[in-house]
Amino acid sequence: MSLHQEIDYGTPAPKSGKPVTLTIDGFKVEVTEGTSIMRAAMEAGIKVPKLCATDQLASFGSCRLCLVEIKGRAGTPASCTTPVAEGLEVSTQSARLKNLRRNVMELYISDHPLDCLTCAANGDCELQDMAGAVGLREVRYGYEGANHLDAVKDESNPYFTFDPAKCIVCSRCVRACDEVQGTFALTIDGRGFASAVSPGQSEPFLESECVSCGACVQACPTATLTEKSVIEIGQPEHSVVTTCAYCGVGCNFKAEMRGNEVVRMVPYKDGKANHGHSCVKGRFAWGYTTHRDRILKPMLRERISDPWREVSWEEAIARVASEFKRIQATYGRASVGGITSSRCTNEETYLMQKLVRAGFGNNNVDTCARVCHSPTGYGLNTAFGTSAGTQDFDSVEEADVIMVIGANPTDAHPVFASHMKRRLREGAKLIVIDPRKIDLVRSPHIEAAFHLPLRPGTNVAIINALAHVIVTEGLIAEDFVRERCDWESFQSWARFIASPENSPETVAAMAGVPPETIRAAARLYATGGNGAIYYGLGVTEHSQGTTMVMGMANLAMATGNLGRRGVGVNPLRGQNNVQGSCDMGSFPHELTGYRHISNAGVRASFEADWGVPLDSEPGLRIPNMFDAAVDGTFKGLFVQGEDIVQSDPDTQHVTRGLSSMECVVVQDLFLNETADFAHVFLPGSTFLEKDGTFTNAERRINRVRKVMPPRAGLADWEVTLKVAAAMGLEMHYAHPSEIMDEVARLTPSFAGVSYEKLDALGSVQWPCNDQAPEGTPLMHVDRFVRGKGNFMVTEYVPTDERTGPRFPLLLTTGRILSQYNVGAQTRRTENVVWHREDVLEIHPHDAEQRGVRDGDWVKLESRAGATSLRATLSERVAPGVVYTTFHHPDTQANVITTDFSDWATNCPEYKVTAVQVAPSNGPTEAQDRYRAHSRESRRIAAPAK
Ligand code: SF4
Ligand code: SF4
Numbered sequence: 037m038s039l040h041q042e043i044d045y046g047t048p049a050p051k052s053g054k055p056v057t058l059t060i061d062g063f064k065v066e067v068t069e070g071t072s073i074m075r076a077a078m079e080a081g082i083k084v085p086k087l088c089a090t091d092q093l094a095s096f097g098s099c100r101l102c103l104v105e106i107k108g109r110a111g112t113p114a115s116c117t118t119p120v121a122e123g124l125e126v127s128t129q130s131a132r133l134k135n136l137r138r139n140v141m142e143l144y145i146s147d148h149p150l151d152c153l154t155c156a157a158n159g160d161c162e163l164q165d166m167a168g169a170v171g172l173r174e175v176r177y178g179y180e181g182a183n184h185l186d187a188v189k190d191e192s193n194p195y196f197t198f199d200p201a202k203c204i205v206c207s208r209c210v211r212a213c214d215e216v217q218g219t220f221a222l223t224i225d226g227r228g229f230a231s232a233v234s235p236g237q238s239e240p241f242l243e244s245e246c247v248s249c250g251a252c253v254q255a256c257p258t259a260t261l262t263e264k265s266v267i268e269i270g271q272p273e274h275s276v277v278t279t280c281a282y283c284g285v286g287c288n289f290k291a292e293m294r295g296n297e298v299v300r301m302v303p304y305k306d307g308k309a310n311h312g313h314s315c316v317k318g319r320f321a322w323g324y325t326t327h328r329d330r331i332l333k334p335m336l337r338e339r340i341s342d343p344w345r346e347v348s349w350e351e352a353i354a355r356v357a358s359e360f361k362r363i364q365a366t367y368g369r370a371s372v373g374g375i376t377s378s379r380c381t382n383e384e385t386y387l388m389q390k391l392v393r394a395g396f397g398n399n400n401v402d403t404c405a406r407v408c409h410s411p412t413g414y415g416l417n418t419a420f421g422t423s424a425g426t427q428d429f430d431s432v433e434e435a436d437v438i439m440v441i442g443a444n445p446t447d448a449h450p451v452f453a454s455h456m457k458r459r460l461r462e463g464a465k466l467i468v469i470d471p472r473k474i475d476l477v478r479s480p481h482i483e484a485a486f487h488l489p490l491r492p493g494t495n496v497a498i499i500n501a502l503a504h505v506i507v508t509e510g511l512i513a514e515d516f517v518r519e520r521c522d523w524e525s526f527q528s529w530a531r532f533i534a535s536p537e538n539s540p541e542t543v544a545a546m547a548g549v550p551p552e553t554i555r556a557a558a559r560l561y562a563t564g565g566n567g568a569i570y571y572g573l574g575v576t577e578h579s580q581g582t583t584m585v586m587g588m589a590n591l592a593m594a595t596g597n598l599g600r601r602g603v604g605v606n607p608l609r610g611q612n613n614v615q616g617s618c619d620m621g622s623f624p625h626e627l628t629g630y631r632h633i634s635n636a637g638v639r640a641s642f643e644a645d646w647g648v649p650l651d652s653e654p655g656l657r658i659p660n661m662f663d664a665a666v667d668g669t670f671k672g673l674f675v676q677g678e679d680i681v682q683s684d685p686d687t688q689h690v691t692r693g694l695s696s697m698e699c700v701v702v703q704d705l706f707l708n709e710t711a712d713f714a715h716v717f718l719p720g721s722t723f724l725e726k727d728g729t730f731t732n733a734e735r736r737i738n739r740v741r742k743v744m745p746p747r748a749g750l751a752d753w754e755v756t757l758k759v760a761a762a763m764g765l766e767m768h769y770a771h772p773s774e775i776m777d778e779v780a781r782l783t784p785s786f787a788g789v790s791y792e793k794l795d796a797l798g799s800v801q802w803p804c805n806d807q808a809p810e811g812t813p814l815m816h817v818d819r820f821v822r823g824k825g826n827f828m829v830t831e832y833v834p835t836d837e838r839t840g841p842r843f844p845l846l847l848t849t850g851r852i853l854s855q856y857n858v859g860a861q862t863r864r865t866e867n868v869v870w871h872r873e874d875v876l877e878i879h880p881h882d883a884e885q886r887g888v889r890d891g892d893w894v895k896l897e898s899r900a901g902a903t904s905l906r907a908t909l910s911e912r913v914a915p916g917v918v919y920t921t922f923h924h925p926d927t928q929a930n931v932i933t934t935d936f937s938d939w940a941t942n943c944p945e946y947k948v949t950a951v952q953v954a955p956s957n958g959p960t961e962a963q964d965r966y967r968a969h970s971r972e973s974r975r976i977a978a979p980a981k
């Protein structure tokens with residue numbers, strides 16, 4: 037294996053244009069109009085020396101190293117800023133050019149430390165390469181005069197250093213932060229010789245606006261910006277292309293390695309979801325994989341109050357099988373089940389549901405997607421016939437109006453947010469529908485046309501009001517609706533939506549949004565050109581989550597915003613493989629590809645392949661498993677890669693359910709909260725330790741490639757095979773590719789997927805089959821998958837969770853950039869420097885009424901429970917609304933969430949809880965108990981480790 041080198045063509049490729057022919061160094065070259073001479077030369081294999089140019093950034097023309105001669109033109113133009121033209125005759129080499137380039141390099145080197153041998157970038161430095169390329173042999177100017185060699189290093193960022201002594205002021209970092217990331221955190225301060233790169237107002241990186249995406253580090257051609265891991269470990273010697281295991285964007289990375297040690301994760305330019313960009317999590321926060329808290333040996337105990345005992349894999353697996361068999365013999369076949377994880381690969385998830393359906397003989401399998409995006413599957417399937425987003429990410433480049441609903445992309449889907457921000461800076465209009473003033477509402481060079489700060493729980497009222505304006509003001513795309521949609525369903529929806537109860541004027545007071553803002557936003561979406569909707573958990577995690585998904589689908593159909601680039605209805609999936617875990621048949625009522633278990637034909641194909649009869653009745657959903665456990669009929673649970681105690685609603689009910697079971701098996705990287713209730717702990721493997729695939733929010737199936745052996749000896753898929761065998765179900769796969777072959781054999785939308793194809797194409801978006809052998813970037817192009825688009829009547833039914841005198845405020849929850857979900861991984865990395873604890877955002881007006889000051893401890897109480905955390909005063913939330921994150925277990929945020937859930941899918945209503953906030957002295961008794969319990973768990977685990 038070698039270090040995977042990507043060619044840098046110097047300037048970006050033009051999007052389209054006529055072919056142009058020119059001659060470079062005597063060779064005829066044909067390129068697209070708008071290509072730079074530098075890129076044309078590079079495409080022809082002729083390397084032009086360069087320092088300030090890179091194909092990730094628009095050309096800048098500052099270093100003067102890339103000079104060329106053009107026949108008939110005076111001077112020596114910079115090839116990076118000069119576009120090709122028909123018939124040009126270009127020379128990249130001549131005595132004059134050599135001389136000029138050498139002079140330029142001489143000036144650079146005369147103000148650069150000559151410590152190449154001990155420099156961390158030795159061997160990976162473009163300045164060094166260029167000195168070689170131009171044949172620099174001597175530097176005539178000494179080091180005596182003014183220079184920057186004593187400039188002080190900034191080591192404040194936990195992941196990279198900034199050594200201004202090595203800076204050549206090429207501006208690549210500044211441009212990367214502006215153009216690629218869109219944060220505008222860097223500037224060039226001063227002029228001429230005094231000019232220098234500066235984060236913010238000459239602040240250390242850590243205190244500046246920098247969000248640690250790493251784009252500047254990636255762009256820097258010298259050792260000025262360098263990953264600390266490279267400084268510590270040295271230059272990598274091989275690399276493997278794989279996929280980030282954090283969020284649903286699904287960025288591809290080159291894992292650059294020395295032996296089995298990761299030196300750095302470099303965003304992969306050919307990654308179709310990220311195009312060479314990254315965020316702080318995927319780029320830097322992989323240290324958890326080697327964290328000392330990893331449990332690397334299987335463990336057993338008789339009772340959950342006993343200490344853990346380390347055992348062999350054989351003993352642990354035998355115990356799982358014997359316990360599950362005993363429980364089924366005593367309490368019946370349906371008394372056990374399993375939970376799959378959206379963090380695991382498709383192949384692992386597929387095997388888990390197969391273990392339950394074919395090995396346990398029931399359909400008691402569910403997934404953590406239940407608590408996030410299950411309404412997406414149900415709602416979009418009902419409207420369009422597919423349980424997935426309609427577009428690829430690149431589609432946003434043609435959107436004219438972008439509507440972001442209940443999502444906070446800059447924190448939760450940062451790389452896509454950067455992509456979207458680029459389009460917004462080009463002039464697309466933005467509508468944000470969110471109770472909170474998220475960063476997108478106003479950030480450098482971006483300002484939302486409309487922000488609808490609705491009261492939590494009124495999503496459906498607002499989407500109906502937007503549709504009301506469109507229907508009653510005659511803004512319907514009638515041709516589209518008549519041709520593509522079910523006309524009858526449209527008519528009954530239009531009648532319903534036009535009624536006065538859905539008008540902005542009726543809805544305004546209840547939703548907290550002025551009617552004129554609703555009207556103006558609706559007009560903009562319907563008439564502003566291509567309208568694209570992007571949404572997140574602020575849509576789904578409601579008692580009307582599914583209704584809201586249908587409401588957005590109605591709006592898109594009514595305005596003809598489907599079936600082409602720049603439009604669509606797009607869920608931004610939370611975890612890396614939420615889409616995949618749903619595709620792989622993790623829900624109790626569905627086999628792979630969303631086919632109902634009661635469908636005899638589909639079931640028969642699985643029965644024939646697996647060689648076992650399958651139950652035709654849907655099994656238990658996660659909340660029903662806990663109900664049944666409390667009732668005494670559900671006794672054994674295998675939880676793979678999911679911390680249900682921390683992430684599921686109504687913690688007390690979850691823990692009561694788990695405590696009632698006789699065998700709880702937890703497979704995870706760390707001893708998580710759920711493991712406190714487990715009898716068997718099986719070590720999990722990280723994404724770096726196994727092969728497989730993840731499917732991102734745009735249905736893109738990306739390869740995950742093993743870069744190191746599983747630290748506990750087995751990858752998760754191998755463990756499932758062994759458990760199945762011990763249960764009497766033989767499954768034979770030599771490699772995860774064979775699992776995917778089986779998925780393809782049994783699932784029409786995956787029929788054309790294979791590892792061979794993924795390796796050849798990089799990735800594919802399902803459906804991938806004979807009709808679409810290379811996958812499907814855009815869905816529903818000529819017709820909806822279900823035939824005609826289906827309008828659903830979306831009556832607004834207020835949630836039962838109401839504010840009142842006891843609980844007058846509404847709590848809503850969200851995420852922060854540096855942390856991920858329940859924080860199990862990111863809390864075990866340096867990312868904690870940005871977020872050491874969860875805090876409660878409260879409007880200054882509400883705080884003042886309660887005597888709460890910034891930084892005070894407050895008690896947050898709902899009718900379900902209470903917790904304490906620190907308050908931060910913020911006008912991001914409206915009066916009456918408070919907000920927190922749930923990344924730290926001792927916040928116990930889910931102690932206060934209620935058991936209300938979506939009517940169709942049971943997705944919990946995390947986004948609306950009526951609460952009261954009052955000053956407090958510190959953690960609640962329950963938190964103290966929890967902390968004591970955690971200490972005790974760690975003590976119990978300690979001897980085993
Ligand atoms: S790490 Fe990212 S956000 Fe920070 S300065 Fe560099 S490019 Fe800008
Ligand atoms: S820090 Fe690196 S990329 Fe930025 S101006 Fe200096 S040399 Fe160029």
Ligand code: SF4
Pocket residue numbers: 280281282283284285286287310314315316317318319449450451452
């Ligand atoms: S945007 Fe998501 S997938 Fe990409 S690097 Fe960040 S966490 Fe990973």
Ligand code: FES
Pocket residue numbers: 085086087088089096097098099100101102103114115116117
């Ligand atoms: S690479 Fe063209 S001017 Fe720097």
